[in-house]
Amino acid sequence: DICIGVLELQGDFLEHEAMLKQCGVKTTPVKEKQHLQHIDGLVIPGGESTTMGRLLVEFDMLETIQKLGRQGLPIFGTCAGCILLAKDIVGRPTQTRLELMNITVDRNAYGPQTESFETQVYSPQFRDKPLHAVLIRAPAIVKVGQGVQVLACKGAQGEHPILVQEGNLLASTFHPELTDDKRVHMHFLDIVKGYKSSATKKQ
Numbered sequence: 472d473i474c475i476g477v478l479e480l481q482g483d484f485l486e487h488e489a490m491l492k493q494c495g496v497k498t499t500p501v502k503e504k505q506h507l508q509h510i511d512g513l514v515i516p517g518g519e520s521t522t523m524g525r526l527l528v529e530f531d532m533l534e535t536i537q538k539l540g541r542q543g544l545p546i547f548g549t550c551a552g553c554i555l556l557a558k559d560i561v562g563r564p565t566q567t568r569l570e571l572m573n574i575t576v577d578r579n580a581y582g583p584q585t586e587s588f589e590t591q592v593y594s595p596q597f598r599d600k601p602l603h604a605v606l607i608r609a610p611a612i613v614k615v616g617q618g619v620q621v622l623a624c625k626g627a628q629g630e631h632p633i634l635v636q637e638g639n640l641l642a643s644t645f646h647p648e649l650t651d652d653k654r655v656h657m658h659f660l661d662i663v664k665g666y667k668s669s670a671t672k673k674q
């Protein structure tokens with residue numbers, strides 16, 4: 472049985488939990504360090520990245536999540552979660568974050584007028600129909616480093632990545648948990664299944 476931990480410090484964790492249940496897996500709230508044991512994957516929801524970063528330090532979870540992510544635990548961050556996973560944040564070199572993914576993000580990049588919008592995007596990963604992307608005061612992924620795969624873009628020519636993967640780590644600037652499209656979460660669960668079977672083999 473797969474059990475996904477959902478970080479419940481702040482943000483839209485309930486929507487992720489509902490979506491994961493629809494995908495047929497169990498979820499467990501992660502509110503303190505010991506909740507990080509025995510999970511097969513971790514979701515970091517959308518919300519406010521500085522607040523979440525501060526709470527991760529306050530609850531002494533930042534380093535543990537960093538370590539688990541480096542050891543191969545699948546982690547999926549949406550929006551604020553994507554910011555927390557990024558190695559670099561434009562103009563905010565000291566913002567607390569996990570620094571796990573080789574990407575640079577620009578917070579609130581779409582400016583105040585168009586803070587929030589929805590758009591249909593083409594994804595080479597999900598070819599059957601476009602992804603419905605809900606962006607809420609979303610960051611932009613402005614640089615994608617080595618080892619990072621772009622799974623969906625806002626631009627028709629492959630510019631403006633909005634869904635990226637680096638091995639066990641998945642990040643989206645949009646909110647698939649706010650739609651009824653399960654494909655992104657199902658993709659995360661595929662990563663989780665791969666991790667789980669390789670972890671069992673090692674034992």
Ligand code: GLN
Pocket residue numbers: 516517518519520521549550551552554578579607608609610
């Ligand atoms: N603007 C938020 C931040 O910088 C992210 C918004 C979101 O998660 N929907 O953390």
